[in-house]
Amino acid sequence: MHRLIAADWLKTRRYWLSWTLLGLMIVILVLQINGKIDRLAELEAALASGAEIEGSPLEPQAPTAEAGLVEAEWLRENLRYPAVIGYAARLATNSGWFFLILLTAVMGGEDYTRGTLRSLLTRGIGRGRYLMARCLTFWLVAGVGVLAVTLLAVAGGPYVHSQATDDPISLKGLGEALLVPVRLWLACLPYITAILFLVVLARQAGPALGVGIGLRAMEILSGLVLPIMEILISSGADVPLIFRLETHLFSVTIGYSADIFLNWGRAFTEAALTASKIGLDSNMPASPWRAAAFLAGYTILFLGAAMWVLRRRDVTYKG
Amino acid sequence: MSASTAVIRTYDLTKRFKKITAVDGVNFTVHQGEVFGFLGPNGAGKTTTIAMLLGLVRPTAGSAEVLGHDIRRNLSSALRRVGAIVETPAFYPYLSGSDNLCIFAHILGDEVEARIPALLEQVGLKGRGKDKVGTYSLGMRQRLGLASALLGDPELLILDEPTNGLDPAGMQEMRVFLCRLAEEEGRTVFLSSHLLHEVEQVCDRVLILNKGQVIAQGQVGELLSQAHGVEMRIEGAAQAAGILTGLDWVQNARHEGNRLHVQAPPERAPELLAALAIHDLFPSEVRPVVSTLESVFLDLTHDAEETPDA
Numbered sequence: 260m261h262r263l264i265a266a267d268w269l270k271t272r273r274y275w276l277s278w279t280l281l282g283l284m285i286v287i288l289v290l291q292i293n294g295k296i297d298r299l300a301e302l303e304a305a306l307a308s309g310a311e312i313e314g315s316p317l318e319p320q321a322p323t324a325e326a327g328l329v330e331a332e333w334l335r336e337n338l339r340y341p342a343v344i345g346y347a348a349r350l351a352t353n354s355g356w357f358f359l360i361l362l363t364a365v366m367g368g369e370d371y372t373r374g375t376l377r378s379l380l381t382r383g384i385g386r387g388r389y390l391m392a393r394c395l396t397f398w399l400v401a402g403v404g405v406l407a408v409t410l411l412a413v414a415g416g417p418y419v420h421s422q423a424t425d426d427p428i429s430l431k432g433l434g435e436a437l438l439v440p441v442r443l444w445l446a447c448l449p450y451i452t453a454i455l456f457l458v459v460l461a462r463q464a465g466p467a468l469g470v471g472i473g474l475r476a477m478e479i480l481s482g483l484v485l486p487i488m489e490i491l492i493s494s495g496a497d498v499p500l501i502f503r504l505e506t507h508l509f510s511v512t513i514g515y516s517a518d519i520f521l522n523w524g525r526a527f528t529e530a531a532l533t534a535s536k537i538g539l540d541s542n543m544p545a546s547p548w549r550a551a552a553f554l555a556g557y558t559i560l561f562l563g564a565a566m567w568v569l570r571r572r573d574v575t576y577k578g
Numbered sequence: 579m580s581a582s583t584a585v586i587r588t589y590d591l592t593k594r595f596k597k598i599t600a601v602d603g604v605n606f607t608v609h610q611g612e613v614f615g616f617l618g619p620n621g622a623g624k625t626t627t628i629a630m631l632l633g634l635v636r637p638t639a640g641s642a643e644v645l646g647h648d649i650r651r652n653l654s655s656a657l658r659r660v661g662a663i664v665e666t667p668a669f670y671p672y673l674s675g676s677d678n679l680c681i682f683a684h685i686l687g688d689e690v691e692a693r694i695p696a697l698l699e700q701v702g703l704k705g706r707g708k709d710k711v712g713t714y715s716l717g718m719r720q721r722l723g724l725a726s727a728l729l730g731d732p733e734l735l736i737l738d739e740p741t742n743g744l745d746p747a748g749m750q751e752m753r754v755f756l757c758r759l760a761e762e763e764g765r766t767v768f769l770s771s772h773l774l775h776e777v778e779q780v781c782d783r784v785l786i787l788n789k790g791q792v793i794a795q796g797q798v799g800e801l802l803s804q805a806h807g808v809e810m811r812i813e814g815a816a817q818a819a820g821i822l823t824g825l826d827w828v829q830n831a832r833h834e835g836n837r838l839h840v841q842a843p844p845e846r847a848p849e850l851l852a853a854l855a856i857h858d859l860f861p862s863e864v865r866p867v868v869s870t871l872e873s874v875f876l877d878l879t880h881d882a883e884e885t886p887d888a
Contacts, residue, residue: 381660575626
């Protein structure tokens with residue numbers, strides 16, 4: 260197995276897409292953190308001068324000073340060192356999940372599209388071992404991405420801290436902050452196995468990429484339904500069945516489970532907080548153990564399904 | 579191995595894709611150290627048979643043994659002693675030739691990697707090993723494919739159209755190379771090719787497949803001698819055919835108008851003429867017919883076309 264992983268690793272290292280996506284993810288992350296620093300400065304300035312606070316485009320009216328204060332405190336807590344390490348890891352998922360899906364689909368599908376699957380399988384590698392090696396290699400690649408984000412946050416964290424607060428840096432909470440990248444790495448597995456399953460099913464990268472990106476986009480859109488509901492439905496009012504079903508569906512997605520898992524030990528994720536405001540707490544369970552079980556379940560389910568499909572199918576011509 | 583020299587043995591090997599029978603009860607044996615030609619027109623089932631032998635495609639019925647291992651049960655250990663090119667060799671274009679071989683070497687074992695420079699030299703890619711495969715011509719990819727097949731020092735080479743894309747000099751080199759692999763290094767070569775002239779020069783035995791069925795197999799010399807003959811233009815061709823068929827060393831004599839084709843060794847043409855002269859039959863024209871594998875192949879596949887149930 261280690262030989263197969265070494266071979267896969269050699270390929271991934273030499274493929275331009277891996278490095279391009281890693282670079283893009285880092286750039287996006289830096290821009291996101293910079294945006295958060297700017298937002299904090301904007302809030303502080305507005306609160307100090309008593310000016311109106313600018314809200315998100317979805318909000319019908321500007322946030323109150325109290326809401327601005329809460330948001331500023333929340334940002335300060337996350338940008339403080341070492342909490343910023345965990346925050347950076349969570350922020351990296353915004354682009355990271357898409358890039359992981361893209362890389363897994365393209366590199367996972369290339370053995371089908373280029374015809375190299377034949378050459379590999381005729382070396383006496385079992386199909387199960389081939390798939391496990393691919394899965395572990397992508398997980399290793401994801402680990403490199405997580406490590407890069409963590410190192411960046413560790414190195415750049417003190418600067419971000421100095422922009423967010425005048426308090427001296429303390430290492431309190433370092434252990435918890437460092438656990439977030441580890442959780443992030445674990446949360447990559449269900450995405451990797453899901454995309455590998457789609458690749459094996461479609462026998463090419465294109466459809467797997469399309470479906471993978473589509474599903475991730477649906478996760479995001481499902482998440483966006485909550486703030487819309489928050490605006491439309493006052494607390495305690497009856498929530499239409501369709502929205503209840505939609506939130507149920509959202510709560511079993513990989514994205515929601517990963518979000519809860521990454522926020523282990525924190526009171527609420529953004530989605531769960533919004534759900535509680537409109538009385539849908541029961542639809543959006545925020546238990547990290549449940550989330551971990553879902554992520555493990557998806558990993559096993561998709562890996563098993565991919566293995567089953569690969570084992571029973573003929574490998575003919577390019578596929 | 580069950581029979582000491584059997585490297586590949588198939589037993590009624592069959593593959594059906596829904597309603598299409600691609601390979602239909604194929605039986606053959608490939609012996610150790612021989613170069614075995616696997617021939618057939620497009621769509622005859624050659625690649626499907628090879629894919630079954632390499633575990634890429636599962637047989638619908640029948641079975642086969644490769645290096646003594648049943649392909650349905652324990653093929654992985656056999657495949658470690660097999661080198662193969664199936665259709666066009668496939669590589670990662672963003673890696674160099676050398677790195678592509680490294681990928682396969684990693685899989686086969688650490689010691690294999692040391693063989694890469696020598697193999698690149700052997701297949702004539704010494705100076706291009708560091709170049710990306712994306713810049714290679716088809717012929718160069720074929721050479722790299724052969725190097726990749728030889729990486730694990732295999733006992734059996736299964737090559738599907740290895741001369742595709744090679745120029746005449748490259749084909750000549752490949753021919754010599756394959757002969758050397760069999761004769762000097764004792765490897766068994768299972769060669770599927772459309773280039774019958776190549777096969778005739780390289781192979782010890784051949785099998786001809788058409789519409790998934792074996793229509794001929796045997797020593798190349800045997801197949802050719804069966805097709806050698808004498809052609810005559812003669813009045814009374816029907817009577818002449820009857821007379822010559824009566825000779826025990828004449829395999830067949832058939833006529834069409836005043837043309838007579840006698841299946842017999844061309845060097846015995848004088849004896850044929852003497853036999854006819856006894857009956858006052860004198861051909862106006864006599865010429866020996868020396869067959870090539872190509873003409874045998876075309877005759878056999880054409881005959882099979884004419885008798886669809888064959």
